[in-house]
Amino acid sequence: AQSVSQHNHHVILSEAASLELGCNYSYGGTVNLFWYVQYPGQHLQLLLKYFSGDPLVKGIKGFEAEFIKSKFSFNLRKPSVQWSDTAEYFCAVARITDDYKLSFGAGTTVTVRA
Amino acid sequence: DGGITQSPKYLFRKEGQNVTLSCEQNLNHDAMYWYRQDPGQGLRLIYYSQIVNDFQKGDIAEGYSVSREKKESFPLTVTSAQKNPTAFYLCASTQGQRENQPQHFGDGTRLSIL
Numbered sequence: 090a091q092s093v094s095q096h097n098h099h100v101i102l103s104e105a106a107s108l109e110l111g112c113n114y115s116y117g118g119t120v121n122l123f124w125y126v127q128y129p130g131q132h133l134q135l136l137l138k139y140f141s142g143d144p145l146v147k148g149i150k151g152f153e154a155e156f157i158k159s160k161f162s163f164n165l166r167k168p169s170v171q172w173s174d175t176a177e178y179f180c181a182v183a184r185i186t187d188d189y190k191l192s193f194g195a196g197t198t199v200t201v202r203a
Numbered sequence: 204d205g206g207i208t209q210s211p212k213y214l215f216r217k218e219g220q221n222v223t224l225s226c227e228q229n230l231n232h233d234a235m236y237w238y239r240q241d242p243g244q245g246l247r248l249i250y251y252s253q254i255v256n257d258f259q260k261g262d263i264a265e266g267y268s269v270s271r272e273k274k275e276s277f278p279l280t281v282t283s284a285q286k287n288p289t290a291f292y293l294c295a296s297t298q299g300q301r302e303n304q305p306q307h308f309g310d311g312t313r314l315s316i317l
Contacts, residue, residue, distance in 0.1 A: 098243065123305060133293065133308040179245055188259070189297075191236075191306060193245035 093182050095194035102170055102201050110165040110197050112180035121183040122163040123191075124154055128176045136178070139163065150174070175201045206230065207309035209294050214314045216281065216288060224279045224312045226294035233298060235277035236306065239263060240291040249292075252277055281314060289316050 096111035114120065124136040137148025144156040154165045163180060180194040207228045216222045226235065234253050238246040248261030252271040266285025271277055277296075281288045291313050295306040 093245075095245075125308075132310045133295075135305045135307075138305055181246075188251070188253070189304075190248060190251065190261070191246075193238075193247075195243055195245040 093180055093192050093194040095178075095180055095197050097197045098195070099198045099200070102199065104172055104201055104203055105169050106201075108165075108167045108170045108174070108199065110178055110180075110199070112163045112165065112194055114161050114163070114180075114182045114192070116161075116182060116184055116192075118187075119185040121185065121189075122154075122156060123181040123183070124148065124152070124163070124165050125179045125181060125193075126176045127179070127196075133179070136165070170199075170201050172201050172203045175199060207294055207296055207307055209292075209309035209312050211312060212310065214312055215317050216314060217317050219283045221280055221282050222314065224281065224292055224294075224314070226277045226279065226309060228275055228277075228294075228296045228307075228309075230296055230298075230307065231274070232296035232307070233274070234296060235271070236295040236297075237261075237267070237269065237277070237279045238293045238295065240293055240311070246293060249279065288314055290314060 092115050094113045122139040125133045126136045127133050139146045139156045147153045152167050156163050177196045177198050179196045181191045183191050210225045236251040237249040240246050247263050249267050250269040252258035268280045293311045294309045297304045297306045
């Protein structure tokens with residue numbers, strides 16, 4: 090079965106530290122890839138997306154992600170985190186040939202300490 | 204502003220009772236989705252609908268039912284057959300079943316058992 094794996098359940102960082110969240114998926118067909126963020130008390134928001142072209146995509150708030158097709162990975166990065174980046178982060182994979190259904194990873198809670 | 208409205212924000216269910224969660228969108232989106240979010244498991248797809256009067260089961264449809272009588276509305280009924288209904292329920296929509304269309308999410312409904 091197709092699955093999405095996020096490597097870390099909870100990450101704790103200090104402000105200005107760099108962040109990298111891992112995401113791997115197992116689906117072999119064509120996919121679209123997303124990272125969503127859920128700030129405390131807020132709804133899920135799209136952070137960035139990859140559909141085609143340049144495998145390095147930039148999103149909002151200084152986040153970027155790199156699609157490595159050979160590794161089935163779509164890792165999220167931010168060079169210098171802020172306290173306001175405290176949130177839960179979800180990787181999601183859309184299966185193009187399966188009604189474009191989204192599969193989500195279990196999520197990574199990121200806590201940034203001031 | 205366009206968006207997705209879920210109501211109520213909190214809902215309590217008695218044993219043996221059916222409850223209905225509301226999801227309305229004014230984005231003119233064709234496709235709508237229901238997810239269940241449990242701690243440590245990310246989001247799992249319950250049902251989805253690509254067009255009015257049509258819907259398909261997702262990965263965990265047992266114990267749930269939906270209808271899609273209007274484009275803007277996609278209510279979810281949690282039936283008494285759902286033995287573990289306590290969760291956070293998220294509704295989403297997207298323009299259609301095609302590439303380059305991220306899903307937009309509502310604020311969610313938290314369902315608890317009395």
